[in-house]
Amino acid sequence: METITFFKYQGTGNDFIIIDNRKHYFDKKDTKRIAQLCDRKFGIGADGLMLLEHHDDLDFKMLYYNADGNESSMCGNGGRCLVSFAQFLGIVEDQASFEAIDGVHHAHLFDNGNVSLQMTNVPVVQVFDGHVFTNTGSPHHVELTDDLDHIDVVAQGRHLRNELYGNEGANINFVEPQGGHVFKVRTYERGVEDETLSCGTGVTAVALAMHRTQQTRNNEVILQTPGGELKVKYQPTPQGYEDIWLTGAATQVFKGEIHV
Numbered sequence: 001m002e003t004i005t006f007f008k009y010q011g012t013g014n015d016f017i018i019i020d021n022r023k024h025y026f027d028k029k030d031t032k033r034i035a036q037l038c039d040r041k042f043g044i045g046a047d048g049l050m051l052l053e054h055h056d057d058l059d060f061k062m063l064y065y066n067a068d069g070n071e072s073s074m075c076g077n078g079g080r081c082l083v084s085f086a087q088f089l090g091i092v093e094d095q096a097s098f099e100a101i102d103g104v105h106h107a108h109l110f111d112n113g114n115v116s117l118q119m120t121n122v123p124v125v126q127v128f129d130g131h132v133f134t135n136t137g138s139p140h141h142v143e144l145t146d147d148l149d150h151i152d153v154v155a156q157g158r159h160l161r162n163e164l165y166g167n168e169g170a171n172i173n174f175v176e177p178q179g180g181h182v183f184k185v186r187t188y189e190r191g192v193e194d195e196t197l198s199c200g201t202g203v204t205a206v207a208l209a210m211h212r213t214q215q216t217r218n219n220e221v222i223l224q225t226p227g228g229e230l231k232v233k234y235q236p237t238p239q240g241y242e243d244i245w246l247t248g249a250a251t252q253v254f255k256g257e258i259h260v
Helices: 031-038 076-089 153-163 200-212
Strands: 003-011 014-020 048-053 060-066 095-100 103-109 114-118 125-127 132-135 139-144 171-179 182-189 194-196 220-225 228-236 241-249 251-259
Touching: 003 076, 014 076, 031 048, 031 060, 048 076, 060 076, 076 095, 076 103, 076 114, 076 200, 076 241, 076 251, 125 200, 132 200, 139 200, 153 171, 153 182, 153 194, 171 200, 182 200, 200 220, 200 228, 200 241
Parallel strands: 014 048, 060 095, 139 171, 182 220
Antiparallel strands: 003 014, 003 251, 048 060, 095 103, 103 114, 114 241, 125 132, 132 139, 171 182, 182 194, 220 228, 228 241
């Protein structure tokens, strides 16, 4: 029996188990254990698990695992929560630089609990008939709807995730414009295989898709998710976007120990 000390964080309802793994005591290859810890009935319960590890040149390294136990692509809300955790540990103060699976990220921390995370540049936003596809650190499908509150996100999201994108899958975002530069978003996340209350790379993809399809002309977009509000700022390029910043709250929920 092993005792694991963990922290629980949430960013607009997107919740994560976070472990300080600078001493490498947690077995990150044990996908079965990671999935068990993320299980909401038999474990701690979370959309994903993150490890904070030492980095030779930057403030820290981020490792992110989906609720199914597999290492995943970038998680924007997770990155913001991990930056907040690094501040809690005393590793950083009001700004941070770290390495994730998609490269180096920079972040700013504010006194109100918000964290602003610089996302990876997006060189291409593909516009198709009925949807937009782009990769904002994770692959995202974005499509408009005029009845977001009543759409079956799980059923439709799961269908598109599997039928359109195969085994690798993609995250599926449904968007309803609210006027101006405000959009409501609901997301089906691969790896979680369910609707989540918020998705950082998802709202980033939505913001870029709405600008590319001229649903907004603003360079800052407000995204209303079931878990709360996020902001995305960006600079358009001829084909894609750069200088992309995702901003929102990141909150420590509790600290605990679990015997496994």
